[in-house]
Amino acid sequence: MxxxxxxxxxxxxxxSFPGAHAGAQDAGHAGRGGMMGMxxxxxxxxxxxxxxxxxxxxxxxxxxxxxxxxxxxxxxxSDDPAITQLIREHVASMLQRVAAGSDPGLPMESEALHAIxxxxxxxxxxxxxxxxxxxxxxxxSDAQTVAALQQHAAEVSDLTRGxxxxxxxxxMKNGGMMPGGMHGGMMPAGGHAGxxxxxxxxxxxxxxxxxxxxxxxxxxxxxxxxxxxxxxPDGGRIELQRDADDPAGVAQIRRHLQDIxxxxxxxxxxxxxxxxxRQVPGTVIMAAKRALITCTFRELPRGGELRMTTEDPEALExxxxxxxxxxxxxxxxxxxxGGMDKR
Numbered sequence: 001m002x003x004x005x006x007x008x009x010x011x012x013x014x015x016s017f018p019g020a021h022a023g024a025q026d027a028g029h030a031g032r033g034g035m036m037g038m039x040x041x042x043x044x045x046x047x048x049x050x051x052x053x054x055x056x057x058x059x060x061x062x063x064x065x066x067x068x069x070x071x072x073x074x075x076x077x078s079d080d081p082a083i084t085q086l087i088r089e090h091v092a093s094m095l096q097r098v099a100a101g102s103d104p105g106l107p108m109e110s111e112a113l114h115a116i117x118x119x120x121x122x123x124x125x126x127x128x129x130x131x132x133x134x135x136x137x138x139x140x141s142d143a144q145t146v147a148a149l150q151q152h153a154a155e156v157s158d159l160t161r162g163x164x165x166x167x168x169x170x171x172m173k174n175g176g177m178m179p180g181g182m183h184g185g186m187m188p189a190g191g192h193a194g195x196x197x198x199x200x201x202x203x204x205x206x207x208x209x210x211x212x213x214x215x216x217x218x219x220x221x222x223x224x225x226x227x228x229x230x231x232x233p234d235g236g237r238i239e240l241q242r243d244a245d246d247p248a249g250v251a252q253i254r255r256h257l258q259d260i261x262x263x264x265x266x267x268x269x270x271x272x273x274x275x276x277x278r279q280v281p282g283t284v285i286m287a288a289k290r291a292l293i294t295c296t297f298r299e300l301p302r303g304g305e306l307r308m309t310t311e312d313p314e315a316l317e318x319x320x321x322x323x324x325x326x327x328x329x330x331x332x333x334x335x336x337x338g339g340m341d342k343r
Contacts (some may be wrong), residue, residue, distance in 0.1 A: 050090050056270045057083055058163035062133075065153045070139045071123075071146055072153045076160075077133030087133050112151035119145045164277050210329065213275045219252040225303070229323040229334035234309045235293070235316060236323045241303035253303035261297040261306055265290065272322075276329055282322030289315040 054061065060080045066073040078084045103109075103117035116123065122142045128135040138149050159166045211222040218225075220242065228239040240257065242249045263271060267287035272280045286293060292312040298305050310316050320337050327334045 050086050050093065052270050052274050054083070054086055054090065055159060055163055055167055056273060057086075058160050058166075061087070061160050063157055063160045065157055067150050067153075068137075068139065070141065071137065072139075072149050073135065073137045074153055074156075075130075075133070075135050077130060079132065084133050088129070091127060091134055091136075110152065110155055112148040112155065115145065115148035116152055119148065123149070164273065167274075167277070207331065210275065210277075213277070214330070217271050217275050218256045220249045220256075225249070225253070227326075227330050227332040227334075229326040229330070229332055231320045231323050231335060231337040233337065234311070235307070236319050237305050237307045238323070238326070239300065239303070239305040241300055243302075245302070250302050254297075254299060257304045257306050258297050261295045264293075264295045264306070264308070272326070276325075280322060281325045282318035282320070285314060285318035286322060289318070293319070 057080075060078050060083045061076060062078065063074065063076045076087055078087065099120075101117055101120055103114060119140070119142065122140050122145045124139050126137045128137075140146050140149065158169075162169070214222045218240070220240075224243050226239075226241055226243055228237075230237045230239070238257075238260075240253050242253065260271060263269070264286070267290035269280060269283035269287060272283065289310070289312055292315050293308055293310045296307045296309075298307065308319050310319065323334065324336070326332065
């Protein structure tokens, strides 16, 4: 076993960075500020992917928490070596951000987690690597900091038990609020209430929450971007473009779609699962038949598209089911198989 003393560390599987596609390679993209104040650089994208994979595989994780007089002791492990590695990757990737006190302020974060960022210099953290995971002991001489550590540890345990549903509940508990009190589903001034793909976008909290998660996953404001999901005779296409000239936003969309191309090619559909907070129709078969599906990214003037093609009838049906669900849930435009445009 190895023991390292760290300045501070958020408990394993913290809810700070939702994402997907475990084991994806660092794309080396330049960073930019996302809609949630989060820097969507390659390091953050990697953190997002690991966190999301852990949440999706929550049922493979064993976690125990012991409240100490001056803090907490958590043990987070898995019988699955791949999940164990993800837990360790998460620890390593979080060290730099936490040491810098860089709180991204995402909607699922609780006040306890904000307090941990604020009071990081009051916390002493010891990490011990076990055969199957990590033991973290966090202590403080400040009573309020101890309470924050214990509260956040309980919240993380809720995520470990509940997975996606627990993450969604945490977001709703916090009111879907972004830093500064702005609602994650808020229509910007001069917004697109009349846009076909955005119609009714502020009419219910569920859609507002979906838009918020979409912004987190994709790195651009969903209310000032347009999705299309087209079913085609040999597969389909996903299009995402900014509604106005925005070079930084266009670059972010292209990075996102390239990440999705890599993820879908490997059979990883955790990003749509996070955005929609459920297993998206068609993805089980698409993952199983990933070798029979070709995914190709192409740039468009204000974003890009992901083209999916296959000659396998079952995979084709799954792609069409996937796209139909996306059109409906995103309230987006696109064509059904046969050429009918749905908006």
